[in-house]
Amino acid sequence: MSKQEFKHVSYLWDENVAASMKGDEVQLLVYRSNLLGADLRLTNYGGGNTSCKAIAKDPLTGEEVEVMWVKGSGGDLGTMKREGLAALYVNRMRSLKNIYRGVEHEDEMVELFNHCIYDLASKTPSIDTPLHGFLPFKHIDHLHPDAAIAIAASKDGEKITKELFDGKIGWVPWQRPGFDLGLKLKKCLDENPGIVGIMLGSHGLFTWGDTAYESYINTLQVIEKCAEYLQQNIQQQPAVFGGQRIESLDAEKRKEQAAALAPILRGFCSSQTKMIGHFTDDDRVLEFVNSNDLSRLSPMGTSCPDHFLRTKISPLVLNLEPQQDLSDLNAIKEKIAPLFEAYRNTYTEYYNTCKHPNSPAVRDANPVIILYPGVGMFSFAKDKQTARVAAEFYINAINVMKGAEAISSYTSLPRQEAFNIEYWLLEEAKLQRMPKPKPLSGRIALVTGSGGGIGKAIAKKFASEGACVVLSDNHAERLAEAKAEFVKSFGKDAVAACLLDVTDANTIQQATKEATLSFGGLDLVVNNAGISISKTIEDHTEKDWDLLYDILVKGQMLVTQSSVGIMRKQNMGGDILNIVSKNALVSGPNNAGYGSAKAAQLHLSRLNAAELGKDKIRVNVVNPDAVIAGSNIWSGGWAEGRAKAYGIKIEELPAYYAGRTLLNEIILPEDIANACFAYVGGLLSKSTGNTINVDGGIAGSFVR
Ligand SMILES: [Zn+2]
Numbered sequence: 001m002s003k004q005e006f007k008h009v010s011y012l013w014d015e016n017v018a019a020s021m022k023g024d025e026v027q028l029l030v031y032r033s034n035l036l037g038a039d040l041r042l043t044n045y046g047g048g049n050t051s052c053k054a055i056a057k058d059p060l061t062g063e064e065v066e067v068m069w070v071k072g073s074g075g076d077l078g079t080m081k082r083e084g085l086a087a088l089y090v091n092r093m094r095s096l097k098n099i100y101r102g103v104e105h106e107d108e109m110v111e112l113f114n115h116c117i118y119d120l121a122s123k124t125p126s127i128d129t130p131l132h133g134f135l136p137f138k139h140i141d142h143l144h145p146d147a148a149i150a151i152a153a154s155k156d157g158e159k160i161t162k163e164l165f166d167g168k169i170g171w172v173p174w175q176r177p178g179f180d181l182g183l184k185l186k187k188c189l190d191e192n193p194g195i196v197g198i199m200l201g202s203h204g205l206f207t208w209g210d211t212a213y214e215s216y217i218n219t220l221q222v223i224e225k226c227a228e229y230l231q232q233n234i235q236q237q238p239a240v241f242g243g244q245r246i247e248s249l250d251a252e253k254r255k256e257q258a259a260a261l262a263p264i265l266r267g268f269c270s271s272q273t274k275m276i277g278h279f280t281d282d283d284r285v286l287e288f289v290n291s292n293d294l295s296r297l298s299p300m301g302t303s304c305p306d307h308f309l310r311t312k313i314s315p316l317v318l319n320l321e322p323q324q325d326l327s328d329l330n331a332i333k334e335k336i337a338p339l340f341e342a343y344r345n346t347y348t349e350y351y352n353t354c355k356h357p358n359s360p361a362v363r364d365a366n367p368v369i370i371l372y373p374g375v376g377m378f379s380f381a382k383d384k385q386t387a388r389v390a391a392e393f394y395i396n397a398i399n400v401m402k403g404a405e406a407i408s409s410y411t412s413l414p415r416q417e418a419f420n421i422e423y424w425l426l427e428e429a430k431l432q433r434m435p436k437p438k439p440l441s442g443r444i445a446l447v448t449g450s451g452g453g454i455g456k457a458i459a460k461k462f463a464s465e466g467a468c469v470v471l472s473d474n475h476a477e478r479l480a481e482a483k484a485e486f487v488k489s490f491g492k493d494a495v496a497a498c499l500l501d502v503t504d505a506n507t508i509q510q511a512t513k514e515a516t517l518s519f520g521g522l523d524l525v526v527n528n529a530g531i532s533i534s535k536t537i538e539d540h541t542e543k544d545w546d547l548l549y550d551i552l553v554k555g556q557m558l559v560t561q562s563s564v565g566i567m568r569k570q571n572m573g574g575d576i577l578n579i580v581s582k583n584a585l586v587s588g589p590n591n592a593g594y595g596s597a598k599a600a601q602l603h604l605s606r607l608n609a610a611e612l613g614k615d616k617i618r619v620n621v622v623n624p625d626a627v628i629a630g631s632n633i634w635s636g637g638w639a640e641g642r643a644k645a646y647g648i649k650i651e652e653l654p655a656y657y658a659g660r661t662l663l664n665e666i667i668l669p670e671d672i673a674n675a676c677f678a679y680v681g682g683l684l685s686k687s688t689g690n691t692i693n694v695d696g697g698i699a700g701s702f703v704r
Pocket of ligand 1: 142
């Protein structure tokens with residue numbers, strides 16, 4: 001098959017690149033793996049593994065031995081490097097057969113893979129290692145392409161595979177990956193000499209070749225053929241998924257509904273652990289959720305283990321009309337609450353029915369995938385990346401169901417098999433090895449004026465402590481720069497950005513909507529945006545006065561108001577932090593507008609704290625003073641004016657201000673960020689209506 005003939009997969013092999021790696025089978029393996037992983041139609045994120053076998057020198061004996069390099073535990077083919085491989089002595093791995101005690105003891109073999117390691121620096125071997133090890137081929141690909149799984153998960157999968165490939169692809173029925181499945185693959189090959197691959201029931205595909213290229217092209221050809229077969233059948237169907245049951249809302253409306261509903265769903269999903277949300281209205285999702293077959297297919301559950309480990313076996317389908325009026329919070333909650341109740345009960349029942357005496361404790365019973373017909377799909381997980389990837393996996397599952405239904409009928413894994421994977425002790429051990437969550441993980445923060453200065457420092461602190469952050473600023477360029485910087489430091493999943501002018505209620509709505517659409521809700525709001533004007537009473541114009549009060553006081557009020565609306569929908573409490581100023585407490589000349597507005601901000605914070613306590617929403621204040629580094633306030637003449645007033649140079653200001661403090665300290669944006677984190681990091685969770693001065697110590701601003 002030539003490059004142009006592939007329609008359903010991408011042929012990416014570059015002969016020149018491959019030629020430069022000639023003779024280095026491991027490098028060619030990495031190259032091939034990256035090409036395979038780059039096309040999500042070939043395998044899902046983190047799914048599948050590849051291997052090669054080559055002769056190498058034994059470091060102990062100097063003799064030539066056969067070594068297998070195979071993708072190690074974890075990692076993704078698309079980005080895998082040499083370090084992502086495990087290297088094992090082939091003869092040692094195969095000799096484990098001699099001590100193998102049978103399928104009920106196969107988990108103990110995993111430990112023994114470590115005794116077969118050739119390269120001591122290599123990655124931990126994965127559970128799929130014996131699947132590659134017992135096959136004799138030099139290069140092997142094991143992938144989870146939707147097109148192959150659709151056949152593998154259909155009722156007549158075995159028959160279809162046999163007919164479609166003229167007996168050239170073998171079939172091994174579903175079995176949990178492990179030592180025993182490795183032996184089954186070898187048996188299938190022995191009984192069917194000449195096959196070019198093996199389909200694993202409800203799971204995926206094995207294909208191989210004598211060289212890296214031969215394996216690559218074989219893999220592509222097999223998947224192309226599966227995909228072509230599916231497409232023909234899908235086209236011949238009278239209707240996909242039994243035909244369309246309802247119409248989608250238009251794109252704008254879908255986003256509106258999703259943004260309005262997400263915090264309510266997040267509240268339910270976070271009954272045990274705070275979750276982050278993801279929303280998509282991808283065409284493939286809409287086709288499925290709007291279909292007649294949704295009610296039949298969705299409860300059946302996903303098939304490939306990779307899918308349901310990420311998505312839970314089945315999704316929750318909402319009982320709302322696409323147009324549903326979401327303004328009556330209590331009415332909506334009353335409608336949705338029984339759905340969650342039923343979902344959790346079903347999950348607990350599944351656990352209780354399937355559990356073994358040594359099974360790990362039951363995990364969070366809330367749904368991961370939530371389908372809203374006419375609108376789209378929500379997913380909730382411990383962080384944004386996990387939520388996004390869960391959504392991608394459910395789209396894989398939709399593709400599989402669509403294909404399987406077009407050629408035969410879709411079958412899901414038996415519940416007990418699914419349970420045995422989900423609560424597999426080896427899977428549990430993997431979970432236990434995960435790093436502990438950071439203090440702000442699962443929380444969503446909006447910081448106003450975070451394009452620079454104090455705001456940016458606060459956002460950075462929150463992101464580094466695990467929060468998802470919505471950056472906002474009224475200066476587009478500053479905002480874009482800050483976003484780029486955050487994406488680089490914290491990854492694209494953890495950050496969103498929105499232009500925000502705190503005097504404009506519309507842009508405030510946009511910013512809070514950004515938080516709910518990007519992450520599912522809002523937990524931490526920092527009112528930081530501000531300006532300062534220092535003038536005598538005579539010089540103070542009405543315009544100055546309005547500007548100060550609009551930005552500082554009304555801005556704080558409007559952002560708080562909009563955020564509280566979301567927090568109440570979630571019913572998970574929340575934190576409002578107001579960055580005020582020492583000037584709220586200390587009086588001085590030429591500061592009537594700014595100082596009184598700051599005092600209003602302070603008292604407004606206390607009033608809000610008094611009103612919001614019943615919702616577990618805490619409102620606290622940080623009073624910075626004389627933070628110069630990176631601040632917007634200090635540009636535009638203010639610093640110059642102050643320096644002139646004190647008879648010093650601008651660059652002498654920090655030391656001058658430090659000299660006025662009891663501790664003789666220069667105050668940095670990071671100091672303010674740390675104070676904010678102190679409020680929300682967990683240790684001060686029973687404190688509201690409070691003020692922390694971060695000013696190096698100024699007796700005049702001691703709180704009384
Ligand atoms: Zn697999």
